[in-house]
Amino acid sequence: MAATEELRALYGVATKSWRIFLSYKLWMVSDIMLGFFFVGQALLIGIGLTGQRNSPALQQMTGYSDYLTFAVLGFMVLGFGLTFMSGFVWSVVDELYAGTLEYSFAAPMRRITFFLGNVLVRIFLSFVYMAVYIPLFVLMFGVHIDPVGFFKGIPVLLLGTVGMIGLGMTAAGVVLYLKDPGPFINILEMLVFALSGAMYPIKILPKPLQLLAKAMPYAPTSEAVRKVVAFGYLNSINEITYLVFISTLYALLGYLAYKWSEKQARIVGLKSY
């Protein structure tokens, strides 16, 4: 009975979030355009730096000679991963701005249900975008994606998702606690973007930044997905093992950070803007 009630609440949050998303008519269009700009930019940077789409240096470092395919896979992971960040963080910030968060939090629904409901919508959108991107990228940019390899990458992506949810929960916890979360979100999003390994292999970063990139779940997920897509599971054991470790760590950290922050928010009070 309790599980059914919570599922209905989850459905309620997801429906609400979906309808609000649809009420902003241009969001979906701008989201999809963003993907094309990203890939177009990757193509231009790749050609600008090497004079061609294929790079022997990239081949040596990552196993991918085609920079565009490399970037497209990175973008998929980043785009998917950012859904959790936005699902957790922006759902809190948007509702704090709108003044509606307290009404939702005053209901008996569990607070995690509220976050997951918002995340569900973004996951769904992520899959919709992928379904739009992949055929178009193949047609427009000639991206080479082996369908078997691509589907092999999905379980690894889901494994990385656990860590990304953990990071999202940690960030949501911080946002709930801060008076002005804007600068924090900006810095975090920039960090995630720069250190995700979406556009370049993190091996080219200075050592401290490499460590930082390894300490977040995005780059390890990108690396593991790319390796599994290109070389299969058996040749990617090290990357998968590390991903299991970092995802578990973030899941734990996310749970503890969120619980702590939620308690603090009840002491300090939810902020409104």
Next chain:
Amino acid sequence: MYAIEVSELRKSYPKKIPLPFRKVEWIEAVKGISFKVKKGELFGLLGPNGAGKTTTIKILTTLLEPSGGTAKILGFDIRKDAREIRKRINLVAEGERTLYWRLSAYENLKYFARIYYIPKSEENERIEGLLKLVGLWERKDDLVMNYSRGMKQRLAIAKALINDPEVLFLDEPTLGLDVQSAIFVREFIRKLVDEQKKTVLLTTHYMAEAEELCDRIAIIDHGKIIALDTPEGLKKLVKGEDVVEIRVRDFSVQKLKNFPWKLAIVREDVERGITTLRGQITEEDLPKVVELLVKSGARILSVEQKEPTLEDVFIKLTGRTLRD
């Protein structure tokens, strides 16, 4: 069993967000208040802005953790049984932006029905009933952003009834409403108590509203309850004393500080330079008050005896008006 039992409730807020190695000063917003509300009672917390009314409501609706003291709602402890309490209560929060403006009224109620665990079989019927009750059924598919302030408040009340709560918390329910909407809301609240036997705790800084609606009123100021009784009982505090209203021109507020009587400014017409003072002054003292006012440079325009109101009780207890 009482619907609400509050004992020595305290709440402090940090002036800045507490961070490691940061010394933070705390402000006490609620300073050990105690009261009990019977089932089916309409209980009011009356006080000026910043008195601690909203903080009290947020604690009782489990949105805030108290710093000290205890509170029980329908026998459930606010610290230990938050979810049990949330199932049985609901609230109308202060302010306009408490609903989803980009959704219709129907969609809003559907959302709240689901997060309040209303069974699917009852959902539509209940939403229809509530929207009809608050007179919004005809506009159920309109986006809330296109509603007037009064309509939004009626929808907020419908939302607060979605789980058929035993206890309802209303934070300044008529704040900012036009006269007609405010009358509708007041009548509606009274009906909820009289006909549906709901327990209601409302906060307000409108004396007339508290007097008209509430069975009992706690006057709260600076985080403390300074008086608690029925409206008639409270007014007895100033009975036997003459309530006088004096209209003066060229009055300086500085002069009031050294006055031996508790007089408060109840109205100020800045354009015409007319100030209305009000307070409890006996017949013997009245000539002395007038003399002092004249000496201070004020010109007396009129002196009128008035029936005591809750404002007079507040002035007697604090020396200020509720608007100060």
